[in-house]
Amino acid sequence: MDASKPDTPRANNSINSAVPLLTEPVLTALTEALRGIRYGTVTVIIQDGRVIQIDRTERKRLKTGNEL
Numbered sequence: 001m002d003a004s005k006p007d008t009p010r011a012n013n014s015i016n017s018a019v020p021l022l023t024e025p026v027l028t029a030l031t032e033a034l035r036g037i038r039y040g041t042v043t044v045i046i047q048d049g050r051v052i053q054i055d056r057t058e059r060k061r062l063k064t065g066n067e068l
Contacts, residue, residue, distance in 0.1 A: 026051045 022030075033042045033056040045053035 021046070021049060021051065026054075029054050 030042070030044070033054050037056065037058055039059040039061055041055075041057045043055040043057075044051055045055070
């Protein structure tokens, strides 16, 4: 390794692929999944370098055990 060049990590092939991982429709869907969530999870499923599914699981926190 050349001492004059800084040690930088190699680029991830999925980021540099011909099909970008975060396309405009994916970003829009991800933004919608995140909008307004206070407690829960958003899971992004990726297959062959493409986002194929976004799951949103929202938890509702109750103030007492009697409220539904």
